[in-house]
Amino acid sequence: METTTSNGYAFLTIVIIAVMLLLVMALTLILFFYLSRKKVVKKELEKQQLVIGHQKEMLLAAIETQEEERKRIAQDLHDDISSKLNVVSLNAQFLLEEEMEGEELKQMLTQVLQITNATLDTSRKIAHNLLPPILEKFGLGAAIEEVCEEYHKSKKVSVTLDNKYQTSFLAEQEELHVFRIVQELLNNSLKHGKATEIAVSIATDVSSGLTLVYRDNGKGFDVDKAMLKKGLGLQNIESRLEILKGNINYKSKPGEGVLVAIKIN
Template sequence: MDKLFLEEDGVITIVIFGVILLLVMGLTLILFFYLSRKKLLQKELEKKTLELNHQKEMLKATIVAQEAERNRIAQDLHDDISAKLNVVSLSANFLIEEESVTPKETEEIINHILRVTNKTIESSRKIAHNLLPPILEKFGLGAALEELCDEFSKSKKVNVISIIEYEAERLSKDDELHVFRIIQELMNNSMRHGKAKEIALNFKSEIENLSLSYRDDGLGFDTSTIGIQKGLGLRNIESRVSLLKGEITYKSEKLKGVEVEITL
């Protein structure tokens, strides 16, 4: 009988030990999954925070770029259009108020008014063209980029070699304007800051995306310090690429030009 009790006690002990072991293992698994989940959530939160900070930076860059554009337009209107219209106004008032003006002087003043008026019209067209190139609105991105490259080449300051294979209406009008401004800003940077003599542009429509390859033979820059020396132009480009949900990479060295790859 004692032997039977001892055997039962042994079985009970084993069962209890097994249950305790299972509980410990269960608690360990729960704790492991809890900590793993917590770690994943923390990483996800960090990722979301980085994305949010990036979006804030891009939004800030966009706002700064827009404000700079508004200031430039306001300056153009004040310095160019307003100044010319003021000359027209003064000349017209002089003709009205001055009684001793000779017919010859009248003719000269009228011709002067006409010349200044024509220059004012031309200036207003340039400002309107900078806001929204008419060819982009009428004929689309491909034609607008060809005209842009042609304008830069005709300046005789830089030679532009371009391959533009864009499928019409692949992008919305707003997105086409973003792409146009990106390439325009790249070319302006090449001339103003890079002192480039040659620019090569390759813009293609592919099955799943759009690819833009750009390079110049200008002064270049140290890519390791791009975050430090990034100016408004580069921030403006990056903000537009971000709005298009694209990716951009730079490759450059001092005195060896710049290469830019953009995928949209």
């Protein structure tokens, strides 16, 4: 009888120990999954914060770019158009107040006409910078050809273009973003890189998307340092590529020019 009782207690003890071990294992697993889940959630939050931070940075860059563009347009309007119109106004006032005849009147009217034509030319240039007419009428390929030709004709730099862009491959607003990127690269090559030779290549394919390759023989730069402290120009390019869902790669070293590869799927 005592043996049976002892066996019963031993069995009960084993069962209790087994249950306790199972409980400990269960608690351990629950704790493990809880901590693992917590780490996953933390990483996801950190990832989202990085994405939000990047988006905020791109948005600020876009806003800053717009503000700079507005300031430039306002300055152009004030310095060029306003000053020329003031001269026209003064000349018109003078014509009304003074009795002029013959050659003197002809000279005054000729001056007014010259200033008026110069004002019209300036207004066309400002409108061209806002939205190039050729881009609206003939598309991205023609617009890039025109801007490259303008830089080439300046005699400050030799620009070659390999243009294999398919008409209307991108939507009109997307084409404007790519055009502004090319403008920014050209401007950087002359302003900062002091380049004398530039090569631009653009191609499109239904399966691989748009590829833009840009090279210059300018001063170059340290890519790692440039990525840590991006100037307004680089931020402008990246904010536009963010909208286009494209990517960009830079290859450059001080004294070795710049190679820029852009891909838009």
